[in-house]
Amino acid sequence: MAYRVLSSRVAPSSHRLSRGFLCIFTLSLSVTYLCYSHIFRSDAVTMPSQRFGEPLGAPGSNAGAKRLLHKLHHCTSPRVAPDARPAPSAAPRARDYKAANASGAQRYGNKKLPNALIVGVKKGGTRAVLEFIRIHPDVRAVGTEPHFFDRNYDKGLDWYRGLMPRTIESQITMEKTPSYFVTHEAPRRISSMSRNTKLIVVVRNPVTRAISDYTQTLSKKPDIPSFEELAFKNRSEGEVDTSWNAIRIGMYILHLENWLQYFHLSQIHFVSGERLITDPAGELGRVQDFLGLKRIITDKHFYFNRTKGFPCLKKPESSSQPRCLGKSKGRTHVQIDQEVIEQLRDFYRPFNVKFFEMVGHDFRWD
Numbered sequence: 001m002a003y004r005v006l007s008s009r010v011a012p013s014s015h016r017l018s019r020g021f022l023c024i025f026t027l028s029l030s031v032t033y034l035c036y037s038h039i040f041r042s043d044a045v046t047m048p049s050q051r052f053g054e055p056l057g058a059p060g061s062n063a064g065a066k067r068l069l070h071k072l073h074h075c076t077s078p079r080v081a082p083d084a085r086p087a088p089s090a091a092p093r094a095r096d097y098k099a100a101n102a103s104g105a106q107r108y109g110n111k112k113l114p115n116a117l118i119v120g121v122k123k124g125g126t127r128a129v130l131e132f133i134r135i136h137p138d139v140r141a142v143g144t145e146p147h148f149f150d151r152n153y154d155k156g157l158d159w160y161r162g163l164m165p166r167t168i169e170s171q172i173t174m175e176k177t178p179s180y181f182v183t184h185e186a187p188r189r190i191s192s193m194s195r196n197t198k199l200i201v202v203v204r205n206p207v208t209r210a211i212s213d214y215t216q217t218l219s220k221k222p223d224i225p226s227f228e229e230l231a232f233k234n235r236s237e238g239e240v241d242t243s244w245n246a247i248r249i250g251m252y253i254l255h256l257e258n259w260l261q262y263f264h265l266s267q268i269h270f271v272s273g274e275r276l277i278t279d280p281a282g283e284l285g286r287v288q289d290f291l292g293l294k295r296i297i298t299d300k301h302f303y304f305n306r307t308k309g310f311p312c313l314k315k316p317e318s319s320s321q322p323r324c325l326g327k328s329k330g331r332t333h334v335q336i337d338q339e340v341i342e343q344l345r346d347f348y349r350p351f352n353v354k355f356f357e358m359v360g361h362d363f364r365w366d
């Protein structure tokens with residue numbers, strides 16, 4: 001109606017001009033609408049998970065917001081020359097890749113079998129190493145433990161590959177399953193996947209490791225016998241029960257010998273579980289060197305959380321919030337009699353000495 005009144009008052013040339021203007025206006029409104037609705041449909045901005053001890057598949061979240069901003073930028077940049085836009089087949093730009101990586105849902109690249117594995121040891125600090133190394137932009141990792149080389153081997157390599165995140169050429173694929181280190185078949189199976197696989201073992205004083213292991217079991221099954229009852233066949237004679245897993249896992253040299261049948265020692269990197277707590281940046285520096293990565297993770301990434309009593313990530317790649325590992329990491333241990341601890345130290349000493357000789361490093365567990 002308003003349009004008709006208007007049209008009756010204006011000259012024919014300005015009439016055509018107004019129609020043209022209205023047309024362009026309606027068109028640009030429609031394009032803007034389509035663009036915004038596309039963004040809000042495809043980018044659910046998720047909240048960051050507070051702790052990454054839990055299956056973290058997606059360490060973050062702000063990437064969703066970053067992508068949102070990125071797309072909004074395209075919508076509100078009308079003066080981009082056509083040839084300045086990336087060709088559909090162009091490689092992803094670093095900015096896109098970084099945001100996608102942080103979201104844990106990188107859409108670029110392919111799923112590849114892992115190049116590097118954290119194979120052990122249970123309660124050594126394997127979760128900390130994985131969560132710290134995965135903030136590196138050239139590392140992509142599976143959040144949960146796939147247990148492929150021990151429990152799921154019959155599912156086949158294609159199944160295993162399917163669990164992996166997408167990576168571009170320059171990125172390393174990783175996973176961690178601490179039980180591999182003590183699984184007899186694991187080294188042979190891993191070497192048949194690739195003889196070039198890089199292996200990381202996080203080792204910790206075997207006595208503390210055993211107590212940590214027991215503390216975890218007790219938290220799930222409160223009715224189990226005491227640590228002392230399980231650790232010894234005959235306590236008065238100091239006869240340790242090596243068939244108990246919590247004890248057996250800490251006899252590192254025995255397991256390592258099995259790995260050395262299939263891998264050269266230079267393919268295995270040992271992280272000190274103790275130094276990982278006192279100097280996480282130092283340990284991560286060596287892990288990055290071993291993996292052939294640029295040293296990007298430094299002390300700037302960590303802070304010591306007094307409440308937790310452990311180093312935490314200051315600003316994970318995926319989030320602006322500091323993050324610590326979950327509650328199951330860094331538990332208060334069950335109190336064990338000092339005499340029992342001494343007996344176990346004596347038991348482990350010869351195994352430790354041989355292990356230190358073999359790896360060429362004294363972890364100072366006495």
Ligand SMILES: Nc1ncnc2c1ncn2[C@@H]1O[C@H](COP(=O)(O)OS(=O)(=O)O)[C@@H](OP(=O)(O)O)[C@H]1O
Pocket residue numbers: 121122123124125126127128178212213273276277310311312324325328329330331
């Ligand atoms: N930064 C940081 N935060 C919390 N916890 C840390 C950290 N660095 C190393 N650790 C130690 O990691 C121990 C758990 O080891 P794992 O992750 O290998 O355990 S598991 O085998 O996956 O269950 C865990 O053992 P407990 O202290 O006995 O709970 C920790 O001592």
